[in-house]
Structure formats: C-alpha cells, structure tokens
Amino acid sequence: xxxENTIFYTDRAKSTDVLMSHMRKENxxxxxxxxxxxxxxxxxECLKRISKDKDAIAFRHLxxxxxxxxxxFLIKSGGxxxxxxxxxxxxxxxxxxxxSMFDPQKASASTWIFTIARNKQLDAIRKINRPEPxxxxxMETEQSDARDAIIIQEExxxxxxxxxxxxxxxxxxxxxxxxxxxxxxEISKLTKLPLGTVKSRxxxxxxxxRKELGxxxx
Amino acid sequence: MKTKHHIPSEILSAYSTGSLPEAFSIIxxxxxxxxxxxxxxxxxxxxxxxxxxxxxxxxxxxLNSFEQTMKLIDKQxxxxxxxxxKSSDIxxxxxxxxxxxxxxxxxxxxxxxxxxxAILVNTKDASARLLSIPPGAQLPDHSHKGLEMTMVLQxxxxxxxxxxxxxxxxxxxxxLTHTPKAGMDEHCxxxxxxxAPLVFNSWLxxxxxxxxxx
Ligand SMILES: [Zn+2]
Numbered sequence: 001x002x003x004e005n006t007i008f009y010t011d012r013a014k015s016t017d018v019l020m021s022h023m024r025k026e027n028x029x030x031x032x033x034x035x036x037x038x039x040x041x042x043x044x045e046c047l048k049r050i051s052k053d054k055d056a057i058a059f060r061h062l063x064x065x066x067x068x069x070x071x072x073f074l075i076k077s078g079g080x081x082x083x084x085x086x087x088x089x090x091x092x093x094x095x096x097x098x099x100s101m102f103d104p105q106k107a108s109a110s111t112w113i114f115t116i117a118r119n120k121q122l123d124a125i126r127k128i129n130r131p132e133p134x135x136x137x138x139m140e141t142e143q144s145d146a147r148d149a150i151i152i153q154e155e156x157x158x159x160x161x162x163x164x165x166x167x168x169x170x171x172x173x174x175x176x177x178x179x180x181x182x183x184x185x186e187i188s189k190l191t192k193l194p195l196g197t198v199k200s201r202x203x204x205x206x207x208x209x210r211k212e213l214g215x216x217x218x
Numbered sequence: 219m220k221t222k223h224h225i226p227s228e229i230l231s232a233y234s235t236g237s238l239p240e241a242f243s244i245i246x247x248x249x250x251x252x253x254x255x256x257x258x259x260x261x262x263x264x265x266x267x268x269x270x271x272x273x274x275x276x277x278x279x280x281l282n283s284f285e286q287t288m289k290l291i292d293k294q295x296x297x298x299x300x301x302x303x304k305s306s307d308i309x310x311x312x313x314x315x316x317x318x319x320x321x322x323x324x325x326x327x328x329x330x331x332x333x334x335x336a337i338l339v340n341t342k343d344a345s346a347r348l349l350s351i352p353p354g355a356q357l358p359d360h361s362h363k364g365l366e367m368t369m370v371l372q373x374x375x376x377x378x379x380x381x382x383x384x385x386x387x388x389x390x391x392x393x394l395t396h397t398p399k400a401g402m403d404e405h406c407x408x409x410x411x412x413x414a415p416l417v418f419n420s421w422l423x424x425x426x427x428x429x430x431x432x
Binding site for chain 1: 261310
C-alpha cells in the first residue's frame with residue numbers, strides 16, 4: 001500500500017521544522033526519488049491523502065510546491081503582493097476543502113490546482129464573473145484504473161515538453177493569455193498550440209466516466 | 219442527442235483563460251455542460267494552465283503562510299460542498315444560478331409577437347438573455363454589431379444557415395443577417411448573448427425597444 005510507503009517525500013520536506021505537532025505523529029519515510037520525475041504522480045497521491053485522511057503533512061508538501069507558484073501567478077495577473085498572498089492562501093484552503101473532488105483520471109494535480117487558482121484570480125484580482133459548467137459526476141469505482149491517471153499525467157508531461165520547445169514568442173503568448181493580458185485578436189493564436197492529444201485523452205476519460213455512470217444507473 | 223453546432227476553439231480558450239465577457243461565458247458553461255466534445259477542449263486549455271503553474275516562478279510567501287492557511291481551513295469547518303447536481307430539466311445549472319437556483323424566479327417579459335425574454339446579465343461589453351419564442355414564430359430580421367451567440371435549450375429554430383436543436387450554438391457576427399424561426403413542435407427557448415446591441419434591419423420600433431434597452 002502506497003499510503004504506508006510514503007515514497008514521495010523529499011528532503012525538502014524533512015528540512016521544514018515548522019510542522020505542526022499533530023503532523024509529527026506521521027511516520028515519514030524520505031526517499032531520494034527525483035521530485036521532478038515523480039512530481040505529477042505524487043501530487044495526486046497527496047490530494048488523495050488530504051481527502052481521505054485529512055493528512056496535513058501531505059498538504060504541507062503540496063503547499064510548499066504550489067503556494068509560491070500560485071502566488072507568483074496571482075502577482076503577474078495584476079495582484080498586489082499582499083492581495084496575492086491572501087488570495088493564494090484562500091486558493092490553497094480551497095484545494096484542501098475540495099480535494100475529494102479531484103479526479104486523477106481526468107486531470108493532473110497541477111491542472112486542477114491551476115483551475116482553482118484561476119478562479120481565485122478572476123474573482124479577486126481581475127473581477128470577472130465566469131460561470132462554471134455543471135460538474136461531471138465522478139466516482140471512484142472498483143475498476144478505477146490507475147492506468148488512466150498515469151496516462152493523463154504522461155500527457156501533461158508531454159505537453160509541458162512540447163511547450164518548452166515552442167519559440168519564446170509562443171510561450172509568452174500562453175503566459176499573457178492566462179495572466180489576462182491578451183487581446184481578443186491574439187487569443188486565436190492559442191488554438192494553434194499542440195493540444196490535440198491532450199484533448200482526445202480527456203475526451204476518452206469523460207466517455208468512460210459517462211459509461212460507468214450509465215452502468216450504475218441501470 | 220448529439221450536438222452538431224459547437225463553439226469555436228478561440229472562444230473556448232478565451233473561456234479557459236477568463237478573457238470572455240460573462241454573457242458569453244454563460245453560453246460556454248451551458249454548452250460544455252451538455253457537450254463533452256467542447257468540454258474536453260476547454261479542459262485541454264486548462265491543462266496548458268497546469269503547465270504554466272508548474273513552470274511558474276516561486277514568489278516569496280509569508281513566513282506564517284502555511285499556518286494562516288490551516289487557520290482558514292479550520293474556519294471552513296467542513297461545510298459540505300455543493301454536490302454536482304445534474305439538471306434534468308431544460309435549464310442547465312449555470313443558467314439556474316442566475317435565478318437563485320430556481321426557475322420559478324425567472325421573470326419573463328413580453329417583447330411582442332408572443333416572444334418573451336428574461337435578462338441574465340447586462341454588462342457594458344455584452345449582455346445575455348433567455349428568449350422564449352412561440353412555435354413557428356420568427357425573430358425580427360437582424361444583423362449584428364459584434365459577436366452574437368445563441369444556444370438552444372428547448373425546441374429548435376432554423377434560419378438561412380441551418381437547423382439548431384438543444385445544445386447547438388449559432389454564432390453571428392457583422393456579416394450575418396439572419397431570420398431565425400422557431401420550430402413548429404414547441405416553444406423554442408434559447409440563451410442569446412450579444413456583444414453590442416442588436417441592430418434591426420426591419421421591425422416595429424416598439425419591438426425594437428425592449429431588445430435593445432434591456
Ligand atoms: Zn460542443
């Protein structure tokens with residue numbers, strides 16, 4: 001069981017001496033595993049532990065990685081440092097609260113946390129009201145396949161790789177778009193990005209979900 | 219039923235990045251509630267956002283940032299999350315939310331010819347409304363200033379372009395002058411979002427008014 005064998009803790013986590021007392025009970029085994037190589041998997045595992053066990057160590061681990069990034073994202077979106085800090089804390093609190101709704105078969109943890117940060121950004125900094133779609137019903141079934149989750153994560157790695165190979169001009173475009181800095185005429189350029197495989201993979205996951213839900217309702 | 223008329227990628231990407239006026243976002247939110255094809259595309263753009271977050275710089279966070287966040291979490295006292303309730307009726311949740319979750323609160327206003335409308339949102343850049351058109355009735359012949367998006371929730375309409383059924387979205391811009399006509403079976407209910415007030419080519423002024431000034 002992966003839960004006992006906390007393969008995803010890095011030495012970085014060990015060095016944090018501010019852990020709350022109730023976290024100390026946790027037996028954390030540290031590993032030399034390369035964080036980058038495994039980060040995507042690990043964050044999913046963290047979110048599962050937050051949702052199932054209210055695991056504050058897993059949350060701290062996630063926090064250390066994502067909080068500074070989310071804050072930077074919010075600052076670049078036009079927030080003051082103070083506002084970005086506050087909004088980041090609220091976003092991270094939402095991550096904790098909604099952890100049970102994270103579906104690793106549909107999105108990586110980075111993507112899911114991005115959507116929470118983005119909604120906070122729109123709400124608190126850019127003051128844009130963006131209605132959300134109906135939630136896809138999702139459930140963990142016996143057959144819930146770790147394979148799907150891994151494929152989704154691999155797609156994200158592939159996409160990250162593809163993005164890193166783009167000309168700087170195009171990478172800037174993506175950043176501008178998500179910081180809310182892109183004109184309407186520029187936005188169409190986003191659609192030229194290599195998203196085809198990611199899209200079809202997500203589509204497959206949704207189809208599978210619908211099928212399973214249909215089976216359950218019968 | 220399969221959706222035939224989808225939303226173009228640039229609008230879906232604008233929705234993902236939050237660059238779309240609220241009026242149009244309502245239609246995207248409703249459409250992807252019904253259309254998995256476009257939902258997958260929105261989520262593909264979200265994945266790009268995930269890559270952005272991974273590549274993001276690390277800002278300095280406050281010393282007690284984590285503890286503050288834990289305090290926020292304690293304050294939330296596990297208030298249960300709104301479960302993803304599925305709308306079985308014609309109004310998707312994103313529309314219902316504009317009426318406090320209940321369609322009984324929809325305030326229809328007659329605009330003549332048996333056509334009724336209910337405003338969802340009206341901001342300086344765009345507005346969105348529900349339209350209810352009696353079977354066989356025709357909307358005034360109009361062209362557009364800027365973008366117009368219409369999505370069918372119930373019944374159907376047809377115009378010079380095609381037939382549109384539940385979930386289908388038609389896009390109009392400066393170049394499109396069309397005369398949508400509701401299907402004969404039942405009232406056609408749709409959401410229409412417009413970037414700027416519609417400009418009618420020919421219609422009674424009294425009908426023009428309510429459409430323009432909302
Ligand atoms: Zn579609």
